Amino acid sequence: MRKFIFNGSIISAVFGGLSAYRSTKEGPRDWRTVLLWISWAATLASAIGTVIIDARERELED
Secondary structure (H helix, E strand, C coil): CHHHHHHHHHHHHHHHHHHHHHHHHCCCHHEEEEEEHHHHHHHHHHHHHHHHHHHHHHHHHH
């Protein structure tokens, strides 16, 4: 769990999610809002995947 919490890409994705939430709350809701959330989900999935791959590579090195 610690590897996810302290990873820079995960932290960046979380702050991106907060920004997306604020934009959704304050701005107009149209097709761009949907694309914003899709891109955030892809960013989060990529960050999680990167952490998992790095953890597996470290296990193989040990």
